[in-house]
Amino acid sequence: MSEIQSLARGLKILDLLSRAPEGVTITELAETLGVDKGSASRLVATLARYGYTERDEVSRRYQLGPQVVSLSRSVLARLPLRDAAKPHLRQLMETTGECAHLAVLAQGKALYIDQVESPATLRVNAAVGTMNPLHCTALGKVLLAFGDAPLPATLEPYTPQTITDPQALRHHLEEVRRLGYAMDDGEFDPGVRCIAVPILDFRGKTIGSIGISGPATRVTPERLPELTAAVLKIGRALSERMAFTR
Amino acid sequence: MSEIQSLARGLKILDLLSRAPEGVTITELAETLGVDKGSASRLVATLARYGYTERDEVSRRYQLGPQVVSLSRSVLARLPLRDAAKPHLRQLMETTGECAHLAVLAQGKALYIDQVESPATLRVNAAVGTMNPLHCTALGKVLLAFGDAPLPATLEPYTPQTITDPQALRHHLEEVRRLGYAMDDGEFDPGVRCIAVPILDFRGKTIGSIGISGPATRVTPERLPELTAAVLKIGRALSERMAFTR
DNA sequence: AACAGGATTGCGTAAAATGCAACAAGAATA
């Protein structure tokens, strides 16, 4: 089935805008999309009409509009995992002192659906809506190891630590399965360490992952056993809770 | 300028899906949109390709997809007010014991862009992404009274308390301006009371509103002076902070 | 296995979208 071209163009514009914090002009959009200025203008005007784009008064550049925030609420409200996990995230942050994150598999990535931030000054920013690769984040590796997701087609290197060999990754995921948790040692973000465990539902199916992340200066090898134990324990409690939520 | 019809149809589908927590079938979409099933199927398939819709395995009904969560993050990340307000929201919740909310004007409504929930069992659910009418919510009335928003064309009655007469609302907003804060006394949600104040930027322009909401059983007339004083004080502190953030 | 209902898909054609160019609007410069 071929796609509806005009709709696809509109969606591509949204994607472009999401990566352009300073906004975009009609002329730039037209070039990037490979269409006439007139077409770009009409597409943007249609998006604006429904709240998906708006124009910054000062810079006069187009940006994403508020409607996607409203839609996002609908998506998040649909996830029982999110409500159930909130107290556990808070507990995890309080127990470890690091940021606690909750993720699900979406579009071949780890979509962060909630977080509880650490009060520490130096911390990992991973806001709701963040989409990170599976192969080099703890939350993502857990989804690969315990879930149904296929290995990513390409294993992009983000740091010298990133596992980019499919065979090596398969081995690593076997180890993750054996241990029951995953660790990310600067594989995605230099100087950041993460630990994560899977969340299972009443059928034993992996429906998400929960974990912590922090700077390597605080998530030290000496602390790992204690942090890992906390993540495992709190993750297990959340899985047990999800076992009663169906 | 006429809209790009196919794009508009796709966006209308997103809107429909955001109001259908149980999901929607292609056939239902076709009926609601007034198009052929084949067209509906192709539109949905295009949306699915870009992550905007997905199909629930069990019910086989279409739902909003994860991409809007990712886009939402971009919008929220753009708002300096949000980061600045977080500690103030927390303080407001801790001082009053009620849920604290932050809103901006978007598409003629109050868009809730952050909240800190009260630990109380009975509380007001207003998640990020909530869009409430301006004329009958405290956060919204503040945006009307102190901002540039035009009065809503229609003043819909949500409860017997809702102000539906334009003249009465104009008077009320003058009073809000005089007092420096707004109150919502069950005008939107029966049994819910809210208090809100404007947030001003370095130019003295209203860029949002901050407030608390709680059940009338706890937000009692006896408590109002104390709660109002807290909202005013913390709101002023946030405005002062925004005055240094440009 | 048979049936019903929902979804997908090929194809001709009607309708929509496009690109071009003229013009309007806004910003920058002298």
Added chain:
DNA sequence: TATTCTTGTTGCATTTTACGCAATCCTGTT
């Protein structure tokens, strides 16, 4: 303030796409 430049909007003829119809496929139920 006037002029020039740049960006965005819009009418219209043409090109292209999306549509609707109908046949077929897929899934779930009995």
